[in-house]
Amino acid sequence: MRRIVVVGGSLAGVSALEELRAxxxxxxLVLVGAERHLPYTRPPLSKEALTGEVRHGPLxxxxxxxxxxxxVTLRLGHAATGLDSRERVVVLDDGTTVGYDGxxxxxxxxxxxxxxxxxxxxxxxxxxxxxxxxxxxxxxGARHLVVIGxxxxxxxxxxxxxxxxVEVTVVDVAASPMNRAFGSAVGQWFQRxxxxxxxxxxxxxxxxxxxxxxxxxxxxxAGGETLAADALLVAVGATATTAWLAGSGLPVGDGILCEPxxxxxxxxxxxxGDVARWxxxxxxxxxxxxxxxxxxxxxxxxxATLLGDPRPFTSVPYxxxxxxxxxxxxxxxxxxxxxxxxxxESGRTLVAVFGRGGVxxxxxxxxxxxxxxxxxxxxxxxxxxxxxxxxxxAP
Numbered sequence: 001m002r003r004i005v006v007v008g009g010s011l012a013g014v015s016a017l018e019e020l021r022a023x024x025x026x027x028x029l030v031l032v033g034a035e036r037h038l039p040y041t042r043p044p045l046s047k048e049a050l051t052g053e054v055r056h057g058p059l060x061x062x063x064x065x066x067x068x069x070x071x072v073t074l075r076l077g078h079a080a081t082g083l084d085s086r087e088r089v090v091v092l093d094d095g096t097t098v099g100y101d102g103x104x105x106x107x108x109x110x111x112x113x114x115x116x117x118x119x120x121x122x123x124x125x126x127x128x129x130x131x132x133x134x135x136x137x138x139x140x141g142a143r144h145l146v147v148i149g150x151x152x153x154x155x156x157x158x159x160x161x162x163x164x165x166v167e168v169t170v171v172d173v174a175a176s177p178m179n180r181a182f183g184s185a186v187g188q189w190f191q192r193x194x195x196x197x198x199x200x201x202x203x204x205x206x207x208x209x210x211x212x213x214x215x216x217x218x219x220x221x222a223g224g225e226t227l228a229a230d231a232l233l234v235a236v237g238a239t240a241t242t243a244w245l246a247g248s249g250l251p252v253g254d255g256i257l258c259e260p261x262x263x264x265x266x267x268x269x270x271x272x273g274d275v276a277r278w279x280x281x282x283x284x285x286x287x288x289x290x291x292x293x294x295x296x297x298x299x300x301x302x303x304a305t306l307l308g309d310p311r312p313f314t315s316v317p318y319x320x321x322x323x324x325x326x327x328x329x330x331x332x333x334x335x336x337x338x339x340x341x342x343x344x345e346s347g348r349t350l351v352a353v354f355g356r357g358g359v360x361x362x363x364x365x366x367x368x369x370x371x372x373x374x375x376x377x378x379x380x381x382x383x384x385x386x387x388x389x390x391x392x393x394a395p
Contacts, residue, residue, distance in 0.1 A: 001025075003100055008033065008108055009035055009038070010274075011041065011042075011273065012298055012299035014061045015296045016106060019304060023307050027101075034080070035129070038074075040060050052136075082244060085249050102268045103269045109239060126157060127238070135231070143166065146168075147168065149237065150203060151177075151180070156321060158194060162197050170201045175203055179203075181330075182336065185352060189350050238290060242275060262305050270306050283361070294317055294318075329372050332375075343391075344371075348367055350365075350368070351368050361385075362379065
C-alpha cells in the first residue's frame with residue numbers, strides 16, 4: 001500500500017495513524033476530518049471544559065507539529081460524504097475525492113435527534129468543541145438549565161452546571177439515570193447524589209411539547225407541568241456516523257459490521273471506535289462501544305489488521321464517568337436486563353456486579369478503585385456470577 005486514508009478526526013483515527021507509523025508504514029497518510037479543529041479529546045466537554053472558556057489547546061490529542069513529524073496530510077473541515085469502494089476513493093463535501101489503497105473508518109458517533117427538538121433554534125447538543133462553546137455561552141446567563149436525557153453526558157453536564165450555581169432539571173422517560181447501561185440500582189444511587197446537590201431529576205417522565213419564546217424555552221411534561229428553561233440541553237444518546245456510507249457496499253447495522261479483526265467485507269477497509277460493530281470473543285456477542293479506551297485500542301488494532309496482522313480484537317470494555325466527587329469506573333458489558341448484586345454501598349461508595357447467563361458480565365465501582373482490577377479479571381475469565389457475588393473470586 002502506498003496511501004492509507006483515515007476518515008475521522010477522532011481518538012480512534014489518531015491512534016490508528018500512530019500505530020501505522022509505529023509498525024513501519026512509510027507510505028502516505030491522509031487524515032480526513034469533518035471539523036476544522038485538530039483532533040481533540042471529548043470527555044472533558046461535559047465536565048471541566050464547561051467551567052470556563054473552552055479552548056482547543058489543552059484538549060488537543062496531538063500538537064500540530066506531531067502531524068508534520070509523522071508526515072500526515074490533513075484534510076480537516078471537510079466531511080466525507082461518500083465511498084466508492086470499486087474506485088477506492090472517498091468523496092468529500094466539497095466535491096473532491098481522496099484515493100486510497102487502505103482505509104480506516106473512524107467517524108465515531110453523532111447525537112441522536114429528537115423529533116421534539118430537531119426544529120428548535122435554542123436546543124443545544126454536546127458532542128463536539130463547538131457544541132461546548134455554545135453551551136458555555138448559554139450557561140453564563142442562565143438561571144435554569146433543563147436537560148432532556150439522563151445518560152452519561154446529560155448527568156455529567158447537569159453536575160457541572162450545578163457546580164456553577166445554575167438551577168438544573170433533568171428529564172428522562174427511563175426509570176432512573178443511566179438506566180440503559182446499569183439498571184435501577186446504580187442509577188438510583190446517582191439520582192440521590194444529584195438530588196443532594198440540588199438537581200431535580202424527573203425520571204419516568206415524558207416531554208409532551210416544547211415551545212420557544214424570545215427569552216426562554218417552555219418544556220411541557222406529560223403530567224401537565226411546564227418547565228421554563230433559560231438553556232435547554234438535549235442528550236438522548238448517539239448513533240454511529242454511517243449515513244455517508246450509503247451505496248458503498250459496506251454492511252451497516254448499528255455501526256459498520258466488522259469481522260472480529262475489525263476488517264470489513266470490503267478488502268483494504270477496516271473500522272475502529274464508536275462506528276465499529278464487531279464480535280467480541282470475550283463475551284461471545286457482537287457489540288459497539290462508545291468509550292475512550294475502546295477507541296484507542298481499536299484504532300491501533302485496526303491499523304495492525306490493515307497491515308496484515310488480522311488477529312481477533314477481544315477486550316473487557318472499560319469506561320468512567322465523574323459526577324461531583326463520585327468517580328464511577330465500569331468494566332465489562334453490564335446491561336439493565338442483567339442480574340445485579342450490590343457488594344458494597346455507602347453514601348460515598350458503591351460496588352455492583354452484573355451477571356448474565358450465569359457468568360459475571362460487568363462491574364461498577366464508585367470511589368472504590370481497589371476492587372476494579374480483580375473484578376475485571378473475573379469478567380475476562382468468564383467467572384461464575386454466584387462465585388463473584390459470594391466473594392470467592394473478588395477481594
